[in-house]
Amino acid sequence: MILTAIGLMSGTSLDGVDVAMIETDGKRVKAFGPSGYRPYSDVERRLLLQALTEAVHLEAREARPGILREAERVVTAAHAEAVASFKAQNRIASEDIDIVGFHGQTVLHRPADRLTVQIGDATALAKAIRIPVMHDFRAADVAAGGQGAPLVPVYHRALAQSLEREGPVVVLNIGGVSNITYIDGDTLIACDTGPGNALLDDFMHRTTGQRFDCEGRMAAQGTVDAAWIADALNDPFFMQPPPKSLDRNAFARRVLGNVAPADGAATLTAFTVAAIAKIVPRLPKRPRSWVVAGGGARNLTMMRMLRERLQPATVEAADALGWSADAIEAQAFGFLAARGLKGLPLSYPATTGVSFPMTGGIVARP
Structure with a gap:
């Protein structure tokens, strides 16, 4: 049975809420x-950054002390607004959607302690948008001893099956954290690889006031340390x-010294x-091709560096294959x-x- 689903994603880059509709039977993508x-507004983003700082002290995944309660309200409202705008712009009725996948905003990911926290009130969201909402995707995996991340590999596999090319193929997502899905026939391997854009975005905001390095222009002018x-x-x-897997701020302690913005951007990229x-050396075979999604796919300096480091494998942006680099998550x-x-x-x-x-997710109904 084909379902019509809307997916929502607010990633570790803290830039906003992505919305995408998909028709699928849960195994393959029909359309x-x-x-x-x-x-997110600047005010909302500052609130979420503060929530990340305070979440470090959480010991229970349901707890919402201090600013976290307000942050959860803001995240929920932003997602409700995103869905309402999406439905209006595309003339979609609530009854045309079977399910909404609501990831929420990760504020803490510490799988070694069997703790992962995503804020967002799924019940309130379901009532606001009048569609069933599936949420809490990571908790069951973490409770069973898994990393709880990354979860997108099964989707990457469904996409890769549509490519007529010899493997291994790696789908690389560069958001706040970078993660890979290695696909070679029936072999599916995934993991976070390290920082994505989080360190770079934070550095750019701290030193220039810009939220990110647009197209990698700043990094292109700098010298790598x-x-x-x-x-x-x-x-x-x-x-x-x-x-x-990694928490967004896992490498935040590795602060660059007093460097020029261009040199810092080049080094973090x-x-x-x-x-x-x-x-690459930890994979069963050297990949033949890499498909890059997420914000990193729009960073031309990062893409150039990837092609240099990963050759002779091909490196291409997801958009070049007809996928959506921005909406893939x-x-x-x-x-x-x-x-x-x-x-x-x-x-x-x-x-x-x-x-x-492991399956996962809990359904909240309107």
Whole structure:
């Protein structure tokens, strides 16, 4: 049975809410629908950054002390607005949608402590948009001893099956954190590789007031500090085999010294790329092609560095294949919601380290 699902994603870059519609049976993609975006305001983003700071002290996933309660209200309202705008712009009625996949906003991810926290009130969202909402995708996997991330590999596999090319193929998503899905026939491996845009975005905002390095223009003018990168790559995380996952702020302590904005941007961009390249020797075979999604796909300097580091493999943006680099994660959570409704696995031993394939998600009804 084909379901029509809307996926919502507010990622670790804290830029806004992505919305995407997809038609799927939970195994294959029948059709892509429209997509949309609702940016966070500067006030909302500052609130979420503060929530990230306060969430470090959380010990219970349901707790919402201090600013976290207000942040949850803001996240829920932003998602409701995103869906309302999306439906209006595309003339879609609530009854035309079978399920909404609502990831929420991750404020803490500490799987070693069996703790992952995504804020967002799914019940309030379901009532606001008048559509059933599937949420809490990661909790069951983490409770069973998995990393709870990444969850998009099953969607990447569905997309890769439509490509007529020899494997291995790696789908690389560069959001706040970078993660890969390695696909080679029936072999599916996934993990976070290291920082994505989070360190770079935070540095740009701190030093220039800009929210990100548009197209990598700042990094293109700078000089990479190779010694700083070599030291950062000594972090124990890079020695671990997949599957493995990261909190957005896992590398925030590695602050650059007093450097020019261009040099800092170049160094942090190169660090993201070097961390991605570091995973290649830990894969069963060297990938033949890489497909890049997320904000990093729009960073021309990052894409150039990736092509240099990953050759002779091809490196191309998801948009070049007719996929949506911006909407791919939102599409994935629509796809995961459909899988969850059907009780199909969302995670596997080789993607999150869980002991056996796990389904997940909880449905909140209007």
